[in-house]
Amino acid sequence: MRHASETSFRPRHAGWRRVRPVSAQPIEQAAIDAAAVAPDATSPGARRRLGALRALGPYLRRYRGRMTLAFVLLCTSSGAFLAVPLAFRGLIDHGFVAGQSISGHFLALFGIAVLWGMASAARFYQVSWIGERVTADLRSAVYRRMLEQSPQYFETTRTGEVLSRLTGDTTLVQTVVGSSMSMGLRSFFQLFGGLVMLAVTSAKLFALTLLLLIVVVVPMVWAGRRVRRLSRESQDRIADSSAVAGEVLNAIPTVQAYTNEPYESGRFDSAVERSFGSAIRRARMRAFLTAGVIVGVFGSIVFVLWLGAQAVSGGMMTAGTLASFIMYAAITAGGFGTIAEVWGDVMRAAGATERLMELLHAEPQIAPPAAPQILPASRQARLDFERVDFRYPSRPQHAALDGLTLSIREGETVALVGPSGAGKTTVFQLLQRFYDVGGGSIRFNGVDLRELDPRALRAQIGLVPQEPVVFSADARENIRYGRRDASDADVLAAARTALADEFIARLPQGYETFVGERGTRLSGGQRQRIAIARAILKNPPLLLLDEATSALDAESEALVQRGLEAAMQGRTTLVIAHRLATVQRADRIVVLEDGRIVEIGTPAELARSGGLYARLASLQLVG
The missing domain is CATH 1.20.1560.10 (ABC transporter type 1, transmembrane domain)
Known part of the structure; x- marks a missing residue:
């Protein structure tokens, strides 16, 4: 967490004292x-x-x-x-x-x-x-x-x-x-x-x-x-x-x-x-x-x-x-x-x-429209990016996305790869409507994101981030954060699907074990499986996986990967990965560079093409 500037904003309460009676x-x-x-x-x-x-x-x-x-x-x-x-x-x-x-x-x-x-x-x-x-x-x-x-x-x-x-x-x-x-x-x-x-x-x-x-x-x-x-x-x-x-x-x-x-x-x-x-x-x-x-x-x-x-x-x-x-x-x-x-x-x-x-009085930059549209009910998501342009407000001189056009079918697993700064995380930010596009449009099941209430949109999306957030609560409540009205049976089923049940059961108080502030009493792989269980419990049509295994050792990565595969079943999935070995089972891989799509295809097709993906794969193999 960043701290307040000592010069521009310093708490004034340090020197005040209560007035004494006359x-x-x-x-x-x-x-x-x-x-x-x-x-x-x-x-x-x-x-x-x-x-x-x-x-x-x-x-x-x-x-x-x-x-x-x-x-x-x-x-x-x-x-x-x-x-x-x-x-x-x-x-x-x-x-x-x-x-x-x-x-x-x-x-x-x-x-x-x-x-x-x-x-x-x-x-x-x-x-x-x-x-x-x-x-x-x-x-x-x-x-x-x-x-x-x-x-x-x-x-x-x-x-x-x-x-x-x-x-x-x-x-x-x-x-x-x-x-x-x-x-x-x-x-x-x-x-x-x-x-x-x-x-x-x-x-x-x-x-x-x-x-x-x-x-x-x-x-x-x-x-x-x-x-x-x-x-x-x-x-x-x-x-x-x-x-x-x-x-x-x-x-x-x-x-x-x-x-x-x-x-x-x-x-x-x-x-x-x-x-x-x-x-x-x-x-x-x-x-x-x-x-x-x-x-x-x-x-x-x-x-x-x-x-x-x-x-x-x-x-x-x-x-x-x-x-x-x-x-x-x-x-x-x-x-x-x-x-x-x-x-x-x-x-x-x-x-x-x-x-x-x-x-x-600070007005939210992203606000629901006066008459938001209702998303049609669906178990899976279809995404359409149409000539999407975007620049971060803090970096208006740099185009994070430049004319991106991409369609993702229901139930498809698509991996986004490319060097740092290519625009992968920006795609996730725009999909969750943390920002609005600068040009073009993004459609979720045929509806422009700007015509949706942000809360209604985000209710359809599950996120497993690279650094999962674990709250100061017990294991059960951390998983239930994905759906607050879930029963204990639902939480247990999600934990088993994410392969989190096996380590939670060994904790001193099981699911009632306090996991510490920011999950300090858990390992990286255990925190990641808690996040996967949370996403599974939410059961959204769209799943976003943001470098979900990049910081794990080989054994933890194998366990987390199995949990991710279970979470991906039956839903549209977008995956960000630098470790290309984790996206070999993707239906398609989209290669980004400088905010543009430079390659797209199956892993085998891209490996044979000799383009950016092939160079990145060869560098990892050499490493």
Whole structure:
């Protein structure tokens, strides 16, 4: 499997962190996060990425009832939270007056806490459910869309990128929908409500606090931008070192065979040192930012509190008013810091959504026609290639097939031979309609392939590839992959026909034996016989054999060849083979070169003709 490019597509989830509750987030940390993240808020790129979040609308609207309930709970919990300072104000100003009972004030505080806790817990459950559900829906939708894409799509899209988007990017979306967005709204209510209550509590102290914070924050914005640039640089350097390590570890036999371990170790050490230097520069600037924020923010708060204390001493303000002002200031600062941190999550999720929508909106290159024709029922296939031209989209300057004309009768076995690049595999790709012809036509039982639903066409074709795919399941399920509704008896019959039963029966748990990822617990010949059994179980009119024995030893080849002969009985078969000894029983051999048919005939006829087939046969005999 190919991996995503470290530079063009790197999973963004490595650096995200979950937003902490306001009560656990120090004011100075909130200000640091605000300075480091906030400058991105007004950039054109940020506005463009935020627009991508609108694509989540259809997925969210499915659960509008839960979203409405979550919003009501959010308003309830935020209102209860903002009522806490007022309750403390009343407790301080009136609860400790001689002759008055304080029990009612404490009961009020407890009641607020109960309401706050219950509403917060219910809100958390609702938004978490919505986040997980939307993410699951989105992940399934993207995966279904990818299954519809033809091989042409994956010529330009790395499978590693797709997998990264399915995992890392959907995780970012889940984080925002399931927690960050809700926390951002809650923090916005707290910030807005806190500012209003600060102004109501003491307009003079509020104005002075706002002025001092502006003076402190402006220089911190510059430092925050520097921290952000250094963070990106540090992540790039880490990615560089990871890329070096991944490349070398995947090629460790070659590295050791050429005794280049010291060289590769030094190359990795250099990448690590560059990453270390970048991280230290980021840490130095972050330390400067931390010191500036702590001194500036706390200096401002202490100064404002000193003025408030003077007002209390002079009788111009009550102690309860000052206490509630302090609490509202803490709520406001915490809300501001959380919004700044959430904003970073939102921006990353917006970029992730944009990448997911690229996959979701990718139109399949091969799509069924509006009114597909129905293939006539037949036990065998007839194929007609009429002046077929084709060029791969990734290589438009090279003709893979050039004017190919060929007719294959029902029940006939035809072998395609020729040098590499002659067009043999292209014929198979076009027959399965992984690509459409560029010129001419291919007819299956008289129907043009372009007039058929690709799934209906492929249901009529069985494939035994050169490198058979064996899934991480047991032997029975791997064979049943050819026809999902097959009974155990059908699976057993197909395995016996393909001569797979003899080795499956010797496995530790027989047909229930787990064969390992990609069939690693089986030999090459055993995997090939599993693939043959799968094709036999499908029982298609057309069988395609793509170099089915080329990578096997003589003993395994003999067993597989017997299985193939059983699979070929009663159906039209096309065979690709480089080893000409495997196609001697073919009814006809078609010799291809540079996308054209240069010879056609029986094996004996071609051997006598002295053409390309005869030369290839003589070279193999000499070898």
